[in-house]
Amino acid sequence: xxxxxxxxxxxxxxxxxxxxxxxxxxxxxxxxxxxxxxxxxxxxxxxxxxxxxxxxxxxxxxxxxxxxxxxxxxxxxxxxxxxxxxxxxxxxxxxxxxxxxxxxxxxxxxxxxxxxxxxxxxxxxxxxxxxxxxxxxxxxxxxxxxxxxxxxxxxxxxxxxxxxxxxxxxxxxxxxxxxxxxxxxxxxxxxxxxxxxxxxxxxxxxxxxxxxxxxxxxxxxxxxxxxxxxxxxxxxxxxxxxxxxxxxxxxxxxxxxxxxxxxxxxxxxxxxxxxxxxxxxxxxxxxxxxxxxxxxxxxxxxxx
Numbered sequence: 008x009x010x011x012x013x014x015x016x017x018x019x020x021x022x023x024x025x026x027x028x029x030x031x032x033x034x035x036x037x038x039x040x041x042x043x044x045x046x047x048x049x050x051x052x053x054x055x056x057x058x059x060x061x062x063x064x065x066x067x068x069x070x071x072x073x074x075x076x077x078x079x080x081x082x083x084x085x086x087x088x089x090x091x092x093x094x095x096x097x098x099x100x101x102x103x104x105x106x107x108x109x110x111x112x113x114x115x116x117x118x119x120x121x122x123x124x125x126x127x128x129x130x131x132x133x134x135x136x137x138x139x140x141x142x143x144x145x146x147x148x149x150x151x152x153x154x155x156x157x158x159x160x161x162x163x164x165x166x167x168x169x170x171x172x173x174x175x176x177x178x179x180x181x182x183x184x185x186x187x188x189x190x191x192x193x194x195x196x197x198x199x200x201x202x203x204x205x206x207x208x209x210x211x212x213x214x215x216x217x218x219x220x221x222x223x224x225x226x227x228x229x230x231x232x233x234x235x236x237x238x239x240x241x242x243x244x245x246x247x248x249x250x251x252x253x254x255x256x257x258x259x260x261x262x263x264x265x266x267x268x269x270x271x272x273x274x275x276x277x278x279x280x281x282x283x284x285x286x287x288x289x290x291x292x293x294x295x296x297x298x299x300x301x302x303x304x305x306x307x308x309x310x311x
Contacts, residue, residue: 012041012048013086021049021085021096024078025154036284036292036300039078043285047087051097053104054081056277057148057239058270060232063298067228068269070277072150074284074300080152107167108151111207112241115142115170118199118209119244122191130187137177138188138213139249141240144171148239158200158208165200169208172243173236175253178217189213216252223260234262 015030016022022030028038042048059071072081083100085093123134145151145168153167174188196209222233238257242250257263280296287293292300 009041009045012038012045016048016084016086021083021089021093023080023100024082024084025080027084028079034291035075035079037289039074040285040287040289042078042084049085049087049090049093050082051085051093052077052082053097053101055148055150056274057150058235058266058273060228060235060269061298062228064276066269066272067231068273068276069299070270070273071145074277074281080154081150104152105149107153108146108149111146111151111168111170112142112243114199114205114207115146115172115209116243118170118195119172119174119192122188122195123244125191125194126187130184133180133184134176134188135245137180137184137249138174138245139176139242139247139253140244141173141175141237141250141253142171142243143173143236143240144168146170147241161200163200163206165206165208169210171236172209172211173240174211174213174245175219175237175249176213176215177246177249178215180215185213185215216249219253220256223256223262225260225262225265235266238262238266 011031011033012027015027019026019030024035024039024042027042028035031038033041042050054072054077056070056072056077059069060067061069081100081104083093083096085096119140123131126134151168155164155166157163158165172192174192176185176188192209192211192213196211199205199207199209219233219237222230225231225234234257237253277299280299284292284296284300
């Protein structure tokens, strides 16, 4: 096993964890263990770890990317003695991740502009003036990837990270505008999912500020996800005044501090999990901490 890894790295040079797995045919947990424990192997991880909420984890808090995703997608593996090549590949990977993130950000803005532009004139004016559109998720950390995966509802293959869009509107906007905007965003979602030139997944939610105020209670899992998404969200389109109101509401309820404490807990759990998994005899992944190695992503449908 070790000799095979060394041979592949000598022959091919530094590789991503995913490419090394493809060439070696090894099971991913065993490969991760072997690379982490081998003093003749260098690993350079380009990932920025951030808080993700997951129903399957005690306390709901874990770090993203998962151990597996971090190794496969964001880590360069190389042989000792070729440190310069490893650093060069890692720099290239960081640059590529940033390019993908910026591309998905611009696509999200384009989709929202199209959705608003397709509304009747009066409704479009209301959407621009009374709604704030935020983009959240991997993109905001410049951690988006393009690894093909199956979209949950259709099973169609999409291009990596989804586009998480939240639209929060003034309560005075009127119920009709919420329904029109939701339908228009749904049309854009289906277009970019189904079109063979795109195959991008857009997850979105449209809600009034009054509902967001209630979610600031931070009691239920959906409330926590809503607060986390709003806190990490970047302004995308619409009302800057509404964006400021959202930020002030989060601060008034000490949501950033609460989420920071959850992230600190998640970091300690991740460190504990990696130490435990690396101390095991090589073999199959045990149940303990498997939910930090293979994880289910937080989904926008968790938002109310």
